[in-house]
Amino acid sequence: MDKILGASFLFLWLQLIWVNGQQKEKSDQQQVKQSPQSLTVQEGEISILNCSYENSLFDYFPWYRQYPGKGPAFLIAIRSAVNKMEDGRLTIFLNKSAKQLSLHIATSHPGDSATYFCAASAQCSPGTCSLYPNLQLRLQTQPAE
Numbered sequence: 001m002d003k004i005l006g007a008s009f010l011f012l013w014l015q016l017i018w019v020n021g022q023q024k025e026k027s028d029q030q031q032v033k034q035s036p037q038s039l040t041v042q043e044g045e046i047s048i049l050n051c052s053y054e055n056s057l058f059d060y061f062p063w064y065r066q067y068p069g070k071g072p073a074f075l076i077a078i079r080s081a082v083n084k085m086e087d088g089r090l091t092i093f094l095n096k097s098a099k100q101l102s103l104h105i106a107t108s109h110p111g112d113s114a115t116y117f118c119a120a121s122a123q124c125s126p127g128t129c130s131l132y133p134n135l136q137l138r139l140q141t142q143p144a145e
Contacts, residue, residue, distance in 0.1 A: 031055055032120050047105040051118030054099065058120040061094065063103050066115045075116075076103070 035050045051061070062077035078085040078092040078101065085092045089106040105112055 031058075032118055034116075034118050041108050043109055045108055047108045047112065049103040049105075049116050049118070050100065051102065051120075052098075052100045053120045055120070055122065056099070057122040059123060060121045061092070061101050062119050062121075063090075063092065064117040064119065066117065068114075072117055
């Protein structure tokens with residue numbers, strides 16, 4: 001094990017899997033596609049995972065990471081209102097006009113070796129749209145003093 005870790009090059013393996021989105025008229029077609037399907041990088045390099053989507057109504061794009069034998073865990077997300085989101089070594093770039101986004105992992109290390117999932121969702125559907133469906137406004141009046 002020490003010989004492996006002591007090698008001058010340590011390669012990381014990142015696996016991407018295709019995630020199916022759901023839309024009534026295209027329920028049998030993929031709505032989100034990831035590339036490459038696997039990626040090998042040297043320790044310390046940047047890892048770039050790409051994702052494309054078809055539905056222009058998608059406005060929320062989370063990424064998940066899954067280690068072997070574990071369930072997927074939320075990693076980072078971006079909303080369509082911005083084109084870049086950073087959190088530590090993770091950066092998401094969103095290109096709405098090309099319907100593409102990418103996850104960049106800076107200074108890759110062995111702990112980054114996992115399966116990564118790109119997902120997409122929409123709070124709007126054709127004919128109905130609410131930017132903040134969970135926001136409830138409450139007006140409380142206070143007596144004048």
